[in-house]
Each structure stands twice: as structure tokens, then as C-alpha cells.
Amino acid sequence: MNPPVHAPADHPPIAKPRIGVLLMNLGTPDGADAKSVKRYLGEFLSDRRVVEIPAIAWQPILRGIILNTRPKKSAHAYQQVWREDGSPLAAFTRAQAARLKDAFGPGVLVDWAMRYGNPAIAERLQAMKDAGCERILLAPLYPQYCAATTATANDKAFAHLATMRWQPAIRTLPPYHDDPLYIGALKTSIAESLARLDFEPETLIASFHGMPKRTLALGDPYHCHCQKTARLLADALGRPVTIAFQSRFGPAKWLGPATDETLVALAKAGTRKVAVVAPGFSADCLETLEELAIRGRESFEEAGGTHFAYLPCLNDEDVSIEMLRNIVSRELEGWVRLP
Numbered sequence: 001m002n003p004p005v006h007a008p009a010d011h012p013p014i015a016k017p018r019i020g021v022l023l024m025n026l027g028t029p030d031g032a033d034a035k036s037v038k039r040y041l042g043e044f045l046s047d048r049r050v051v052e053i054p055a056i057a058w059q060p061i062l063r064g065i066i067l068n069t070r071p072k073k074s075a076h077a078y079q080q081v082w083r084e085d086g087s088p089l090a091a092f093t094r095a096q097a098a099r100l101k102d103a104f105g106p107g108v109l110v111d112w113a114m115r116y117g118n119p120a121i122a123e124r125l126q127a128m129k130d131a132g133c134e135r136i137l138l139a140p141l142y143p144q145y146c147a148a149t150t151a152t153a154n155d156k157a158f159a160h161l162a163t164m165r166w167q168p169a170i171r172t173l174p175p176y177h178d179d180p181l182y183i184g185a186l187k188t189s190i191a192e193s194l195a196r197l198d199f200e201p202e203t204l205i206a207s208f209h210g211m212p213k214r215t216l217a218l219g220d221p222y223h224c225h226c227q228k229t230a231r232l233l234a235d236a237l238g239r240p241v242t243i244a245f246q247s248r249f250g251p252a253k254w255l256g257p258a259t260d261e262t263l264v265a266l267a268k269a270g271t272r273k274v275a276v277v278a279p280g281f282s283a284d285c286l287e288t289l290e291e292l293a294i295r296g297r298e299s300f301e302e303a304g305g306t307h308f309a310y311l312p313c314l315n316d317e318d319v320s321i322e323m324l325r326n327i328v329s330r331e332l333e334g335w336v337r338l339p
């Protein structure tokens with residue numbers, strides 16, 4: 001970091017110009033204890049993009065009821081999937097950034113951040129700017145656009161940019177729900193996972209995170225993006241894919257059919273062998289490893305199913321890193337001559 005030539009003595013130091021790529025995911029608690037989960041849920045569920053109820057009505061319910069009951073239950077769930085290196089979602093996102101570190105040449109910094117919790121978007125964005133990044137690609141790692149995920153991650157970054165005197169130029173990664181690179185990566189990953197099973201599933205379920213149903217009528221394209229991903233995936237795999245939506249939250253009507261109800265209905269109707277994949281999650285997390293792989297299996301087997309397989313997300317597998325490298329490279333076009 002040097003002051004420019006011919007600069008006055010009090011000229012602030014200027015870093016060598018660079019480009020930044022900030023991978024952003026949802027966020028996760030710092031620990032699997034009720035206190036950490038409470039802090040995380042307090043931030044997450046106070047986001048007006050996530051719970052679209054006026055704060056005056058919602059905050060008393062959140063602070064008075066939900067944050068006094070849910071953290072203990074959720075902490076128990078987190079403890080089932082917690083790893084030595086922490087939360088699975090953070091571990092996989094960190095690994096994705098580490099594996100992409102040298103993918104775009106020496107002038108491009110790759111980092112990661114979380115919308116809720118740590119590492120915070122503002123902190124990592126500031127670190128990128130301090131390191132000289134004058135152009136930054138914000139990359140929310142959600143294949144399907146949703147206001148509650150994609151938009152709020154970008155909002156958080158823009159809120160920090162609003163505090164900067166010298167703002168970097170910004171691009172945002174568009175949703176990639178129908179990108180042949182994404183569908184191809186899913187196809188390869190799922191085909192490999194299926195080939196490793198010792199049974200042939202009668203049904204393959206693609207389980208996406210749910211959303212309140214009213215968001216569809218309000219113009220959120222999330223539902224359509226999920227439907228298109230499932231259709232393209234079925235075409236690519238050459239087999240039917242049953243779509244379902246998981247992780248219902250609160251009393252409102254959510255997008256359906258619900259994954260848990262679908263598993264039970266299938267078993268009751270005579271299906272014995274299923275595989276479940278979660279294409280909307282770019283990394284395994286609580287919602288896949290606990291809700292699908294543990295509780296989903298229990299529901300299916302209790303209802304009479306005999307064989308259940310949860311197929312992992314793309315995570316930091318080679319096929320995933322190659323997909324991310326290609327998708328990000330395309331967005332960096334004109335900013336960088338790629339190696």
C-alpha cells in the first residue's frame with residue numbers, strides 16, 4: 001500500500017487495485033447452544049424480507065414467544081449435525097471460497113460471508129475494499145431467486161456500501177436456476193450419488209426450501225424458479241422428479257406439497273424406496289442434514305418405507321467448484337482477463 005507518486009505528504013495510502021468476489025450464504029449460529037441460536041434467530045427473523053409482518057405486530061411475538069421457545073429445540077437439532085469445524089453451512093461455504101481462491105488469477109480476491117451471523121457481509125466487504133478491491137461481484141449462493149434470500153443478502157451489502165466514501169463498482173450474480181452449468185453439475189452429482197446406493201429408488205424427490213404461498217402472488221419468482229429447476233433436472237436425468245417444499249415456518253399457508261407429507265403419502269401408497277435431494281441449497285446445512293436426512297428418513301420409515309437415501313448438496317465437490325468457477329467467470333467478463 002503506497003501513496004501515489006507526486007502526492008502530498010498527508011495523502012492516504014492507496015492499495016493496488018484488485019477485484020473481489022464475495023460468496024454470500026444465509027448464515028448460521030456461532031455455536032450449537034441455545035444462546036448462540038437465539039442470537040442468530042433474533043437477527044434472522046427480524047429481517048423484514050423474511051417475515052413480512054409489520055414489526056409492531058411481529059416483534060412482540062418474536063421476542064415474547066418464538067425466541068423463548070425455538071432456540072432450545074433448534075439447538076438440539078443443530079447438535080445432531082454440528083461438525084468439529086463448526087456449522088456445516090459455514091464449513092462448506094468456507095471450503096467453496098478456499099477452493100475458488102486461485103481460480104480467477106492473482107488480481108482477484110475470493111472471500112465469503114453470511115447474511116446473518118458471522119463472518120458478516122459488512123466486515124468482509126470492508127476487508128475487500130481495504131485490500132484494494134475497486135470492483136466487487138456479490139455472489140448470493142442461491143440458484144433460485146427469492147426476496148428472502150438473494151435480495152436480502154444484496155441489501156445488506158448495499159447498506160454497507162452506503163457508508164463508504166469511495167465505493168467499489170458492484171455487480172450481483174443473477175439466479176442460476178436454469179443455467180446448463182448448474183443443471184449439469186446437479187445431474188453429475190446426483191447420478192454419482194445414485195450409483196453408490198445399494199438400492200434403486202422408485203421415486204426421486206427434489207425438496208426445496210418452502211416460502212409463504214402469498215409471496216408467489218406478490219411477484220416473487222422463487223416458486224417458478226424451483227419448478228423450472230426440477231423440470232430441467234428431470235429432463236437431464238431422464239427420470240421423473242417429484243417436487244416438494246420443506247421447512248414450513250409459522251401458521252401461514254406455505255408453498256406445497258410439503259416434503260414431510262409427501263414422504264408419508266408415498267410410503268402409505270406403497271412406495272418403499274426413495275431418494276431425496278435438495279437442489280436449492282448450495283451447501284448442506286441444518287435443513288438438509290437434520291430435517292431431510294434424519295427426520296425425513298424417520299417419517300418415511302414409520303409410514304412403511306424400507307429404503308431411504310438423502311443425496312448430498314453440491315457443497316465443495318469438484319463438480320460444484322467447476323460450476324461456480326464458470327458461472328463467476330462469466331460475470332467477471334470485461335473486468336478481468338481470465339487465466
Ligand SMILES: C=CC1=C(C)c2cc3[nH]c(cc4nc(cc5[nH]c(cc1n2)c(C)c5CCC(=O)O)C(CCC(=O)O)=C4C)c(C)c3C=C
Nearest residue numbers: 026027028029050074089146148149209249280285286287
Ligand atoms: C435456500 C433457500 C431458503 C429460503 C427460501 C428460506 C426461507 C425461509 N426460511 C425461514 C426460516 C428458517 N430457516 C432456517 C434455516 C435455513 N434456511 C435456509 C435457506 C432458506 N430459507 C438455510 C440454508 C438454513 C440453514 C441454516 C443453518 O444454520 O444451517 C431457520 C433456522 C433453523 C430453525 O430454527 O429451524 C429458520 C427459522 C423463513 C421464515 C423463510 C421465508 C420466509
Ligand SMILES: [Fe+2]
Nearest residue numbers: 026209247287
Ligand atoms: Fe430458511
Ligand SMILES: [Fe+2]
Nearest residue numbers: 223224225227
Ligand atoms: Fe410458478
